[in-house]
Amino acid sequence: MIIKTSHLGFALLGLIHQKPRSGYDLRKIFATTPLMHFSDSPGAIYPALRRLHQKRLITTYGRRNRLSRRKQVFRATSNGINQLKKWLLRRIRRPDVVWYMDELMLRLAFMGQVLGRRATIRFLQAFQSEIAAYVSELTKYHSSAAATMPLSGRLALESGIEEYKAKARWSQGALRQVRRKRRI
Amino acid sequence: MIIKTSHLGFALLGLIHQKPRSGYDLRKIFATTPLMHFSDSPGAIYPALRRLHQKRLITTYGRRNRLSRRKQVFRATSNGINQLKKWLLRRIRRPDVVWYMDELMLRLAFMGQVLGRRATIRFLQAFQSEIAAYVSELTKYHSSAAATMPLSGRLALESGIEEYKAKARWSQGALRQVRRKRRI
DNA sequence: GTATGCATGTAATACGTTACATGATTGT
DNA sequence: ACAATCATGTAACGTATTACATGCATAC
Numbered sequence: 001m002i003i004k005t006s007h008l009g010f011a012l013l014g015l016i017h018q019k020p021r022s023g024y025d026l027r028k029i030f031a032t033t034p035l036m037h038f039s040d041s042p043g044a045i046y047p048a049l050r051r052l053h054q055k056r057l058i059t060t061y062g063r064r065n066r067l068s069r070r071k072q073v074f075r076a077t078s079n080g081i082n083q084l085k086k087w088l089l090r091r092i093r094r095p096d097v098v099w100y101m102d103e104l105m106l107r108l109a110f111m112g113q114v115l116g117r118r119a120t121i122r123f124l125q126a127f128q129s130e131i132a133a134y135v136s137e138l139t140k141y142h143s144s145a146a147a148t149m150p151l152s153g154r155l156a157l158e159s160g161i162e163e164y165k166a167k168a169r170w171s172q173g174a175l176r177q178v179r180r181k182r183r184i
Numbered sequence: 185m186i187i188k189t190s191h192l193g194f195a196l197l198g199l200i201h202q203k204p205r206s207g208y209d210l211r212k213i214f215a216t217t218p219l220m221h222f223s224d225s226p227g228a229i230y231p232a233l234r235r236l237h238q239k240r241l242i243t244t245y246g247r248r249n250r251l252s253r254r255k256q257v258f259r260a261t262s263n264g265i266n267q268l269k270k271w272l273l274r275r276i277r278r279p280d281v282v283w284y285m286d287e288l289m290l291r292l293a294f295m296g297q298v299l300g301r302r303a304t305i306r307f308l309q310a311f312q313s314e315i316a317a318y319v320s321e322l323t324k325y326h327s328s329a330a331a332t333m334p335l336s337g338r339l340a341l342e343s344g345i346e347e348y349k350a351k352a353r354w355s356q357g358a359l360r361q362v363r364r365k366r367r368i
Numbered sequence: 369g370t371a372t373g374c375a376t377g378t379a380a381t382a383c384g385t386t387a388c389a390t391g392a393t394t395g396t
Numbered sequence: 397a398c399a400a401t402c403a404t405g406t407a408a409c410g411t412a413t414t415a416c417a418t419g420c421a422t423a424c
Contacts, residue, residue: 004410006410006411006412008411008412022375022376023375023376023377024374024375024376027375033325033329034282034321034322034325034341034344035337035340035341037282037283039412039413041412041413041414042375042376042377042378043377043378043379043412043413043414043415044411044412044413046375046376046377046378047377047378047411047412048411048412050377051410051411069375069376069377069418069419069420070375070376070419070420070421071374071375071376071420072375072376098218098221099221105340105343105344106340108336108339108340108343109336109337109339109340109341110336110337111336112334112335112336112337113334113336113337120336137218138218141217141218145217150296150297150368151296151361151362151365151368152292152293152294152295152296152297152304152362152368153219153293153294153296153297155292155293155358155361155362156219156289156290156292156293157218157219157293158354158358159289159292159351159354159355159358160218160289162350162351162353162354163347163350163351163354165350166346166347166349166350167343167346167347169346170342170343170346170347171343174339174342174343177335177339178335178336178339181335184334184335184336188382190382190383190384192383192384206403206404207403207404207405208402208403208404211403223384223385225384225385225386226403226404226405226406227384227385227386227387227405227406227407228383228384228385229404230404230405230406231383231384231405231406232383232384234405235382235383253390253391253392253403253404253405254391254392254393254403254404255392255393255402255403255404256403256404
């Protein structure tokens, strides 16, 4: 059974799985690293943590009673780790590369540690082939529509195509790097 | 006075400004072109159109009474066109390239037609310099953090850097193309 | 003892998603 | 007459944003 969880929820769960962290720790990560650009606003993070907690994906310790405002640290439950793995293993489909590229890169960022080398290679291969298919679709659309598009519209389209081509090239190199290593 | 409008709202307003369109026309555009990936769901579009209407940014014609379900066509009011221009002319800031790249490309797509060549050149110049600054920030972060990052996390970071570098290259060519033409 | 940063939280609001519902038009 | 497609809409729900509020810890 998969438990519905938002992108932010998985980001938090993944970070908590790396090591136990408090809400404030997580906010600082979002505020100071460019790795994944989530909002560091408390209005997003604390409710999201509460939802993870209600679903038993994380547990809390370090706080005696529910009214205190002392720091409280979360860690992933085995249930939570399971959900995290299921999320990382989800098949890559067209909508993922079209609409949720950030989520795919977030998954990759956690993947090595959680699932290891083989799964990361499989992920990158699937990513590559889905990207290639989408680039070819975009290119086809471009060659059929470009002539009738206004210049600035065409440029915007080309910007998208170049972005995906860059992802294709990057994934080549990424695959090579992962393959080169015995363990990651 | 700027009237708060969502990205989807501006996308709809921009398309309606090109020529009068119905909600269904707009849904079809989102469903069949990769130009801007908004959802084509009626639950997003019709409420958004109603909001634009309430703010007097678009007017409707082609429908006698409010209860009919006959096709209704919207067109931009002068007020709406003003708001559209204000949006297109907004200064590009760091959060725009970090979080709202899609919105920037959407603005570019409308810009040529609405604001003309000079404004498009200024936009692309501003874009280029903001991207360059961000790439350099990311690169700095990379060289300080890469050594201690797990491989798959590092790859995810590099994917982001490559994406922004691709945007930088693209904007070079885009600027050249716009400059080359007398009118766009 | 009080200012500063650590740490957690809530309320109002806006919006998108999903699923459902239904009227109008056209072709056969 | 009927199906298919055109066309518009609503209700329930989840969640992000913004702004505000408040308790804890420490150092001076």
